[in-house]
Amino acid sequence: MKAVIMAGGKGTRFWPRSTADKPKQFLALTSEYATMLQMTYDRFRSALAEEDVYVAVSENYLSIVREQLPTLPLEQLIIEPDQRDTAPCIAITADFFMKRGLDDVIVTAPSDQYIPDADELMEALRIAEAAAKDTGVVVTLGIVPTRAETGYGYIEASEATADKKYGSRVKEVTAFIEKPSKEKAEILIQSSNIYWNSGIFIWRPSTIAGYMERYQPEMWRIFRQEGAALQEAYRKLPKLSIDYAIIEKLELLYTIPIEFTWDDVGTWTSLERVFETDDDGNMVFGRIYPLSTRRSIVYSEQQKVVVIGVEDLIIVSTGEGLLICHKSEEQKVKQAIEAMNSDQEDREA
Template sequence: MIAVIMAGGKGTRFWPRSTVAKPKQFLTLASEEATMLQQTYARFRSCLPEDNVYVAVSENYLPIVKEQLPELGENRIIVEPEQRDTAPCIALTASFFMKLERDEVLVTAPSDQYIPDTEDLMEALREAEKAARQDGVVVTLGIVPTRAETGYGYIEAKETVDSVLRIKEVKAFIEKPTKEKAEKLIEMPNMYWNSGIFIWKPSTIARYMLEFQPQMWSIFEQEGEEFRQSYARLQKLSIDYALVEKLKRLYTIPIEFIWDDVGTWTSLERIFSTDGDGNLRIGNIYPFATRNTIIYSEQQQVVVIGIEDLIIVSTEEGLLICRKSDEQNVKHAIAALTADQEGRQA
């Protein structure tokens, strides 16, 4: 089995700590010692041979990957000319291994997930590998939900197909829900969070790309500058929209070990301890009469008085202040800010 770690995201919901120049996968978010990418790489390397762990990354982040993973040879880095979301990245990955005539089962996994139990993860992946060896079969890991989460997509599964392997056929994908809908979803049987971890063979990816995204797949016959230009023109498209939601031979394995997408500031509250008033303090922070607030400061001493349920983040890049309930809008706010700044420069 081969693991391909996808390290091309922007992590804008972690602004102002995560920036375009250095997104969250290259930051020490879930650990004080290692970045998210380094943790993910170490997780797979502890269970797989060195030659079976790869990183897929856009060209602009190649220097950071080489700096953070000096042990990773260039032959194990799959380089995207530009960031075009997960569908082009996974298509490029499949093409890469097809050209090497390697059709082993691939695990395509994000670089920014918190999974402290490596043994349980690998046990689930080995089960998935057995199914994914079959032509046309795709397996994903479904996370048993622990709360009404609005930041994740959901997977609805049918009853168990194989009681030994725990594998279930996927019935439907559900987009990120409202709070009210999420509360209903977690009460339903066979409902899981979509982990974004997929297990499949390169030939299986190629088969479905040819069927559902033939125009995208056709550019991988090109080479050199022609390919670079064609890749840069590809529509940004997630693998869920491009392929996965269209598949018939799609299965999930429910998992209950600790897992977190580490996609927003509040996710850190599930990893690190808070003080007696429920505050998460990172940096030189002094809260007074303050409850359930996340406060992060890289340099300045910060005094916070009489507030509740806020996120306050201060870095050299900028200052963020928002309600916890509004944190999903950080991404949209930064997109609007970027567009405004670009408009002024034009």
């Protein structure tokens, strides 16, 4: 089994710490000593040989990866000409291995997830590997939900196990559910066969290639080209997630429910599931002085910050900018940053 860490995302919901030049996977968010990418790499290296761990990254972040993972051999970097979302990233990954005559089972995993128990993760991946060796079989890890989360997609699985030969933990996926409303999420988590979609997939490169050719033939066709022609064609691909491109269309799709600690660390409030808060429910980073303040997250890189008489706020100050957001509106941060960037582009035009 080989692992491919996808490190090309932008992570705009962590603005202003996360920027286009240095997204969240390159930041130390859940540790004082290691970035999200470094922690993900170490997690896989705890069980896999050095030659079996790869990183897929766009050209504009290549220097950061080389800086943060200096021992990673250059030949184990899968370089994307541009950021085009997870479907093109996984397509170029499959092409990378197949052109080298390699068809071992691979794990394609995000670079910015918090999974403190590497042993339990690898145990689940080994079970998935055994199933994914079969032609056309795709396995994902389904996270047993612990709350009515509206920021994740959900998976519905069969109550019965998929097949005796795959073992009792492997279940057939029957449906995908888009990010739900709070009310719908409350209903979903009452079911024993509903899981969060982890975005971690286990499959062979030939399996990816077969489904790409079937469901995304125009995308897959560009990999017949080489060099500059391929790079130019890649940059013109539509931004498309692997879920929409392939996963939601599959019949031979299975999931392994897992209950170990997992978080995609996608928003500022997700850090409250990683770090402890003070007696007033606040989480502070930097020289922060809260007074009559409750359940707030306050971060400052340089300036002293005094916060008085507020509740349930996210306040983040960096050299990039200032964010002040009510926790209930946190999912709109991405939308606000996109609007800000669009306005800036218009001003520069």
